[in-house]
Amino acid sequence: MSGTAPGSGPARKVGLVTGAGSGIGRAAALEFARSGAAVAVLDIDESTADETTEMIRKGGGEALTVAVDIADERSVRAAVERTVTAYGGLDFAVNNAGMASHHRQLDRMTADEFERAVHVNLTGTFLCMKYELPxxxxGGAIVNIASNGGLYAIPHAPAYVAAKHGIVGLTKAAAVDYAPDNIRVNAVCPGPTRTPGFEKVAAGTDMVAGQEAITPLGRLATPGEAAAAAVWLCSDAASYVTVIAMSVDGGRRA
Structure with missing residues (x-):
């Protein structure tokens, strides 16, 4: 990538974003498009992906909706191949899709619940990278959206924490293995972010106030703030940055 934006320079860059139908994924897809990149908008919910695609097109950008279930290897392979067929290549990918897990302690969680959360979050990220990297x-760049739960524990979320820690480890392993190919792989670890999903869970509770009280910056992130880190990591401004897990949490790690 030339300059500081993924799409700057004479050749339009091509990228894909999973879970781009809402939240951080949508914000990232919109920002990549504003930077001039062509973006494949991947989501299991094709209708919300279509909304993101239409937003990009209305802004003068280029986008393509691709339905994908990241828990299904054939679906992932087809989605990545469709992106490359449509645009002729792939320069960056943001693997954002995932799921929350049941809010309960480990001994009260069934094996099926645990395995489902790990399969979607960790194995799903692995499958995306498996077909993106080649x-x-x-060169190119991959950013995996993990969580602050990939850096430290979150109470009553054992499967989610295990999966997100796994994403950070997978990111580091891939970054080392593919560095000789000039491929950079990083992770972004957002703290609580005011996505539609978060707002739905927090509605009618004091969750927002409670989370803000333990955040040094005194507020929660917007999806765009978390997405901005991923966009930067995919740009040439971050050309010497790889193998990191960037905390975007308002100072909570301190």
Missing amino acids: LLRG
């Missing part, structure tokens, strides 16, 4: 042209 198709990245001229």
Whole structure:
């Protein structure tokens, strides 16, 4: 990528974002498009992906909706291949799709609940990377959206924490293995972010106030603030940055 934006320079860059139908994924897809990149908008919910695609097109950008279930290997392979067929290549990918897990302690969680959360979050990220990495042209960059739960514990979320820690480890392993190919792999670890999903869970509770009280910056992130980190990590401004898990949590790690 030339300059500081993924789409700057004479050749339009191509990227894909999973879970781009809402929240951080949508914000990232919109920002990549504003930077001039062509964006494949991947989501299990094709209708919300279509909304993101239409937003990009109305803003003068180029986008393509691709339905994908990241828990299904054939679906992931088809989605990545469709992106490359449509645009002729792949320069970056943001693997954002995932799921929350049941809010309960480990001994009260069934094996099926645990395995489902790990399969969608961790194995799903693995599957995306498996098919993205060989198709990245001229090096390229991958950003995996983990969580602050990938850096430290979150109470009553054992499966989620285990999966997100796994994403951070997978990111580091891939970054080392593919560095000789000039491929950079990083993770973004957002703290609580005011996505539609978070707002739905927090509605009618004091969750927002409670989370803000333990955040040094005194507020929660917007989806765009978390997405901005991913966009930067995919740009040439971060050309010497790899193998990191960037905390975007308002100072909570301190």
